[in-house]
Amino acid sequence: MPQQEIEVILARHLAEHLAMPIFIVNPTGDLLYYNEPAEVVLGFHFDETGPMPAKEWATVFQPVDPSGQPLLPDDLPLVIATTHRYPAHKNFWIKGMDGALRQIEVTAFPLIGQADRFLGAIAIFWEVPA
Numbered sequence: 001m002p003q004q005e006i007e008v009i010l011a012r013h014l015a016e017h018l019a020m021p022i023f024i025v026n027p028t029g030d031l032l033y034y035n036e037p038a039e040v041v042l043g044f045h046f047d048e049t050g051p052m053p054a055k056e057w058a059t060v061f062q063p064v065d066p067s068g069q070p071l072l073p074d075d076l077p078l079v080i081a082t083t084h085r086y087p088a089h090k091n092f093w094i095k096g097m098d099g100a101l102r103q104i105e106v107t108a109f110p111l112i113g114q115a116d117r118f119l120g121a122i123a124i125f126w127e128v129p130a
Contacts, residue, residue: 029054043096077108
């Protein structure tokens with residue numbers, strides 16, 4: 001794995017110490033890390049999945065709209081934050097790797113480092129209580 005920028009390392013360090021689910025991707029949208037609270041919602045430990053390409057993570061968690069129709073990867077807040085480099089928010093359902101269907105709220109924003117370096121994006125999300 002290539003050396004990561006200090007801001008990405010610090011973002012991961014922050015995510016490791018927060019109680020809210022956090023998902024971090026690189027500038028091409030590839031998964032770099034998700035924290036322990038995210039593991040509960042996603043249904044899998046990061047140690048078991050590790051980093052993965054954007055095309056894989058955008059479908060492996062099976063995002064769907066309220067009517068059960070699959071969401072296109074381009075409609076996901078993290079993809080929007082990475083592709084267009086502006087914040088995005090959405091409420092939708094995912095089927096985690098554990099098979100459970102969960103309604104989640106996701107807010108994603110681009111990660112911009114010093115000297116306006118685009119470093120990827122971060123999503124903070126939470127399960128909507130039933």
